[in-house]
Amino acid sequence: MNFALAAVLLPLLAAVLALCWRRQAARLVWLSTLFSLLLALAALWQVVTFGPASMQLGGWQTGLAIRWQLNELSALLLLMTALIHSLVASYSLSQWRDAGLSADFWPLSALLQSALSSLFLSVDLFNWYVTLELLGLAAVALVLLSGKKALQAAMRYLLLSLAASLCYLLGVALLYGHYGWLDVPQLAVAISEEPVDHRLALWLITAGLMLKAALWPLHVWLPAAHAAAPAPVSALLSALVVKGPLFMLYMIWSQLAGPELAVTGSWLFLLTGSMALVVGGWSALRTPYAKVMVAYSTVAQLGYGLLALGLMLHLTDPAFTQALFIFVLAHALAKTSTFLAVGEMQLRLGGKRLSTFRGASQTMPLAMFAVAVAGGSLIGLPPSGGFVAKWQLLLPLWQHSQLWWLLPVILAGTLLSAAYIFRLVVLAFNRAKPVRPDFAPALLPQWLALLPALLVWMLAFASGSLLSWLGG
């Protein structure tokens, strides 16, 4: 637990120091992300060696205090947060002078990391609300770093995010008003002891979280906001920020919904997940802009998360929990790589449209390789992390013939993601009239964009331990 606590506090301290001492902000925050990566690794090691731990903040009894829970799942998500942040920080440090990234990026991203780490550790409904607010405001401020052109997207994001927060808060207030517990495991006990009709509260919470996580059909704000932001910010938003509410949805539905309500809820998640896969993939295929395509790909990919969540609730099979979180990890890595590489190529080739990437395999081979490799995981090619997640999703599905209609949906989603990735790759191999870079591409940022893509392909080697950690 000590390591996890340090992994939350270190970025917080770094953010405060970076605001005071602005000249060293970049280096301070970069160092803090590296150290918090080590701390998160140590926290995972601690959990695996000594078992799960929990901490009552302030040392008060459960009920008065906010509780943090460190288990394999939260340790893995903590590690994911620290890893993506350190990758993105390294990338930003390597090219921020070229990209004109504002110095405000550093304290904001450090605050984002601290808020997200705290969210993954907490099991308290109200503390989750505060971390959600923090997450939303940090994300909006980060989108605003793009300047005036991002203003409208950021404003829309802010307003919808606030509406979602209020929706969530109303649900929490209803639950707290009746049961008097904010601690999720305790609340689960209280609900199972004296079940009342708490559907309304749960639906309100679900609507709020689905809006925050940009799950179809509440995804309308995501493509504009993620595409308008600077590349490192888009990577953080797509890879991490939407995963926070998804994690909360998983925690709340798996613990607070009774068996009957869980089946009802599972239909919602299965249907919206299927729609997200198809509609998101179709929109990604149709858009002429590169970053909008990657952003729509996030909408589509979150459909797999929804499907895994729905199946877990429907069939109560732990294999789907594993699928959900391996998907979360794989998508985080793959999307970081895609956004960083696409951002880097846009910067050097000078254009937002997909047609800018003509001949990119010749002019910027490393970045293009990163997109293709990460795309392989998004499609689900073996042996990438995306493949492991999809395999874990499909394997138990064969045994449940009543949900056969999910197979063509997943197939359609896979084909659509293959189509939009190949659309980009085919353009990049069109070497007849390549778009020349505006200035010589630097190698280091391209390598840093490639790194997460390589990591996601190596995820398959770690899948044995991942499956056993997430098995519980």
Next chain:
Amino acid sequence: MSGDFWFDALLGLLLLLLALATILARQLAAAVMLYVVFGLMLALAWARLGAADLALAEAAIGAGLTGALLFSALARQPKSLAPAQGAGRVERLPALLLCSAISAVLGWTLWQLPLQPQHSQLPAALEQLGSSGTEHLVTAVLLNFRAWDTLLELLVLLLALLGTRLVAAPEPAALQHWPLARQWSKRLLPLLVLVAFFVLWRGATAPGGAFQAGALLAAALVVLRLNGQLPALRFDFWWVRALILAGVLAFLLAGLLSLWLNWQPEQAAQWLRWPLPLAKGLILLIELSATLAIGLTLTLLVVGERKELGA
């Protein structure tokens, strides 16, 4: 029918009327003024319900601060106080439907609300009040039992300021300094500062606390700034940043100090656990720094970083 009943009924009716008037007002400035009055009446309603802390917060933040923020936004509008552009019938219909749906859900919720909660944390909280370092329950919850939430809330305020700075807002129309206003703000300042610190100090035993005190302090600073009686406050000044971060810094330092004091090598660390003899002092230190930080943050949110006026 007692006088209390009539008072409450009148208050409820007034709230409804004020809400309607705010929505239907044709001039934005009038809508904002009505909204401020609505906030004050709402504070009165909270006070009638026995929630003095909420009443103070509503009056200071809901009515005062939000009103000031709305006025500051109005002052930055390109055309000064143009009447609100009336939306057509077609645009109004979805909004009406959405609002009716929300009202229906809220009404149904209210109907469903149980009168007696199944379980309450109140007895446990009252039992632990003695060892929390403060005598007022709300302060104990905010700064001891759930101090982590409060620390994060301070960060939310900080993020609001950081985000607002990134929006290049237009400069507000130049103001003329009215001599009467300048005199008035001079007379008001000591009173506001006094009340702010009284509210802060009282927070240990009775309703009050850092947020309300910070809002009062901000009111004093905003009035001075708008009358051109205060030098420019800019985020680029190191002392402004230090004061804005004071609340978070004090919180973190107090947390690290108690981490060090409570340190036992064989046990897991206890974050934000104030050692009992120091609890009152630490809470007061945090509240004082948070008041200054909140005051300055809110001031910057309202008046922004504009250049010297009238000079």
